[in-house]
Amino acid sequence: MLKNMIFLPDIKKLPHMLETIMQEVKKYVSDEKLLNRLKICSEEILVNIIDYAYTEEKGNIYVSCEYLTKQHLLRFVFADEGIPYNPLAKNCDVDLEASIEDRPIGGLGIFLYTTIMDKVEYKYMNKKNHLILEKNLPRETLVKPRKIAVLLESDFYEPEIEYYSHCFNDAGFEVHFLSRLWGNDSLTFTGHEERKAFQCSESFEFIDDRELREYAAVIIPAGYTADRLRYTEDIKKLPPACAFLQRCFADKHMIKGIICHGAWLMAPIHELVKGRKMVVHNNLLGDAHLMGIDYVDEDVVVDRDLVSARTGDAHQAFAQKIIALLKN
């Protein structure tokens, strides 16, 4: 996601500029030390522009902040319309060993942002100075994902879905029921036992990579959700739910939960569960064998990022196991 900001080069507005930029950065970064460092970088560059870019004519400061999900990369661009000036042209090294008396009073700002950032580049284009800065964000510095996806279709198992509606939120997560909405804003599904209605208004089809990163876990529940979601109108294409699950399985940090008949949905993408330790509903023993699942005869089974449960009745133990893994 790219966020563009425009500021007036007024030193009194510096706290506001920093707050605005950091508000954006905090969407991605949670590590306090790194946040502080990124704020310092922003300040040093803003102050440089305020002090030097507009001594004669007035102009703006253009800041953009973008997080590139796939590369785990944060990119800032600071631009101004001042006279062409490359701050990197000077030697910006600071002799850290020098005695305090010999320390020059200037140059610290450039030293700080070139030290903190992984890549700093200057470009003059479209009559603007551009300073492009990139920082690789290790996973432990990123905002922790809090969302839990539960796939849903009609003939769901009511007690299970009712439990998921509150148990994850109670544990500090945020549950999202996702389905295929066929162009509708929402669809009302009905339960298997009592025909209870459940309104679903989110689709997994439009979740981009950035949003997917907000998900800590995805659950294929019991009942007929899995079977209904493995429908494809184009036999040459994977069902959209399976395409979504492929992306979930690609992220080893995301927990995948499969309970009861949920394993049906893995049939078109069975290579993802081949050799994995799992339990399935007794009705699916043959399917598990064909899919190459390493079947384990227990009510709840954990294989790294994959949690499975035998029947819908084990939904509480299954959900609590997922919560425990996420909190660990």
Add this chain to the structure above:
Amino acid sequence: MAKYVMEIGKVSKVKLHGHIDASIAPEIMDELRELVGKDIQTLVLYADELEYIASAGIRAIVFIKQKLGAKVDVYLCGASEAVLDVFKMTGIDRFLNIQDTFEG
């Protein structure tokens, strides 16, 4: 009334607090200038309420350390990890006595 310099004497005390960015640093610089030429043996910088400091604030500290000379001990007390990080990155930590509190 000074916002940062609390006491000028043999042991002079300065309380750094809040966000010390480049819009604030000149105020601190002005207050620190008052210390120049005074008979000071020790300068204590209290940083337990300092939330943020960037190069402009660091420059003010380098300035006063240079002006007071090598004989004056400068203490930095109670700084958070994030604040200390900036002192370390700039290598200024080597010229300061860094501790949790100041006794004496």
